[in-house]
Amino acid sequence: MSNAKSRYAEQQAQIYHMIIHESIVMTLSILGNIFLLFVIIRGNKVAKRRISPVQLLLIHTCVADLLFATLALGTEIITLLTYPEFLGSDFVCKLMRYVQMFPMYASPFLLVAISADRYQAICRPLAHFRSSRYRRPNWLAAIAWTLALIFSVPQFFVWGKQRDGMCRTVYGSEKSVLKYVYIIGFNTFAWLLPSIFAAGFYYCVCKAVRMSSANLTVEKQRNSTVGEEVKSGTTEDYIEELHKKSTGFRRQTSEFDRKRVQTVRLTITIVACNFFLWMPFCLANIIQALWPSLLSQNQTLLTYAVILGNLNSCLNPWIYILFNRSNVVKAICGQKKQYLDTSRKVSFNRTEFSTSVNPYAVTRSARLSRLSTPNGIATLSPKSAIRRNVSFNTNLKYKPKTTQQVLLARNNSDAGIPLVVQGKSISTVLNGNGYQQSEETEFRSLN
Numbered sequence: 001m002s003n004a005k006s007r008y009a010e011q012q013a014q015i016y017h018m019i020i021h022e023s024i025v026m027t028l029s030i031l032g033n034i035f036l037l038f039v040i041i042r043g044n045k046v047a048k049r050r051i052s053p054v055q056l057l058l059i060h061t062c063v064a065d066l067l068f069a070t071l072a073l074g075t076e077i078i079t080l081l082t083y084p085e086f087l088g089s090d091f092v093c094k095l096m097r098y099v100q101m102f103p104m105y106a107s108p109f110l111l112v113a114i115s116a117d118r119y120q121a122i123c124r125p126l127a128h129f130r131s132s133r134y135r136r137p138n139w140l141a142a143i144a145w146t147l148a149l150i151f152s153v154p155q156f157f158v159w160g161k162q163r164d165g166m167c168r169t170v171y172g173s174e175k176s177v178l179k180y181v182y183i184i185g186f187n188t189f190a191w192l193l194p195s196i197f198a199a200g201f202y203y204c205v206c207k208a209v210r211m212s213s214a215n216l217t218v219e220k221q222r223n224s225t226v227g228e229e230v231k232s233g234t235t236e237d238y239i240e241e242l243h244k245k246s247t248g249f250r251r252q253t254s255e256f257d258r259k260r261v262q263t264v265r266l267t268i269t270i271v272a273c274n275f276f277l278w279m280p281f282c283l284a285n286i287i288q289a290l291w292p293s294l295l296s297q298n299q300t301l302l303t304y305a306v307i308l309g310n311l312n313s314c315l316n317p318w319i320y321i322l323f324n325r326s327n328v329v330k331a332i333c334g335q336k337k338q339y340l341d342t343s344r345k346v347s348f349n350r351t352e353f354s355t356s357v358n359p360y361a362v363t364r365s366a367r368l369s370r371l372s373t374p375n376g377i378a379t380l381s382p383k384s385a386i387r388r389n390v391s392f393n394t395n396l397k398y399k400p401k402t403t404q405q406v407l408l409a410r411n412n413s414d415a416g417i418p419l420v421v422q423g424k425s426i427s428t429v430l431n432g433n434g435y436q437q438s439e440e441t442e443f444r445s446l447n
Contacts, residue, residue, distance in 0.1 A: 022073050025310045029069035032317035033062040043331035053137040057114045060141045065313040068103035086167040093167035097159040106148035108194035113140035114267050115201035123208045183289040187282040195275045266323040281309040
């Protein structure tokens with residue numbers, strides 16, 4: 001009799017600790033994911049830019065984590081409070097287990113969707129730019145949610161309210177083929193396969209980024225000798241090489257590569273945390289199903305394995321915040337970073353300078369409009385402009401017959417995304433300053 005009471009007291013203590021731990025995890029998960037939604041939406045609104053495809057998929061992941069916190073953890077806490085009796089009907093028992101399992105499938109499937117999106121954007125950039133900005137991430141998210149709904153259906157057949165009034169599996173604690181299929185199937189489709197797919201996508205992504213960095217190094221070395229190589233080329237070749245050697249182009253390319261690598265690191269970290277946090281629970285679950293005697297005397301280990309897996313839902317927001325601290329500050333402060341010195345008024349006058357050696361010259365004009373205001377902050381104005389005319393000559397074999405003009409539209413909202421103008425690929429230069437710049441390049445004979 002005393003042994004039965006001690007076992008009951010130990011069981012009640014474990015339930016009490018589970019309720020406390022799950023309540024803490026649920027609270028942290030809800031607060032963290034709501035804060036992450038605020039940072040993404042508010043940060044983009046302050047910066048006056050659209051939500052990126054990765055951020056869109058991260059919003060879906062936030063929703064999945066919120067569903068896990070409210071539906072899975074919330075209903076489990078209620079069940080533990082009424083243990084050992086379940087107050088609902090048999091259908092309520094099945095439905096509760098279904099909604100508990102649904103976000104547990106949705107979260108890893110959405111992480112695979114993020115991995116597939118990064119693979120498409122980095123390893124297949126041409127297909128990425130041909131498609132709509134949000135079509136692919138929306139399709140990937142829809143597929144992930146649909147698969148989660150489908151894979152959660154077995155809960156209606158495995159769980160039910162038993163004669164003793166408890167909501168538990170139909171096979172109980174006995175050995176059963178259904179038990180093996182259910183447990184191994186869940187750990188395979190909700191943990192192992194998503195991790196393998198995500199790892200495969202990111203292997204290709206990291207390989208592409210490494211090759212791109214190597215090619216960029218070779219390109220820099222080649223551009224260092226561009227002055228001698230383009231003497232026998234055409235005017236277009238010369239202008240293209242000058243554009244690649246410019247400080248703005250190198251700065252823009254470096255910034256674009258940095259943001260791309262940062263996004264890859266962010267998503268890889270989230271996927272890795274999902275894998276390692278759920279690994280103890282999944283392995284313990286399989287061991288308990290195949291070799292129940294190994295864990296029968298140590299239920300506390302399984303309890304903490306469950307808690308460790310639950311922590312994944314409240315960890316993802318803080319990973320994003322760690323990698324995007326500037327966006328967090330921008331969302332909280334509600335101010336866009338100024339890239340000009342605001343301690344004094346700024347004004348510009350028209351400046352012109354030119355050099356000429358040969359009768360064939362290239363004239364390049366740039367217009368940038370800024371206005372000095374009483375508070376010292378420079379803003380755009382169509383009337384106030386700075387104009388630079390630069391003329392320089394080279395020994396070129398090509399002699400244009402007519403004047404050719406190329407208009408380059410550069411905008412901060414699509415910084416880093418190549419633009420195609422008259423069949424030529426042109427990269428944006430301005431990053432983060434919010435200014436519009438139009439640039440004309442003229443080729444003409446000065447004879």
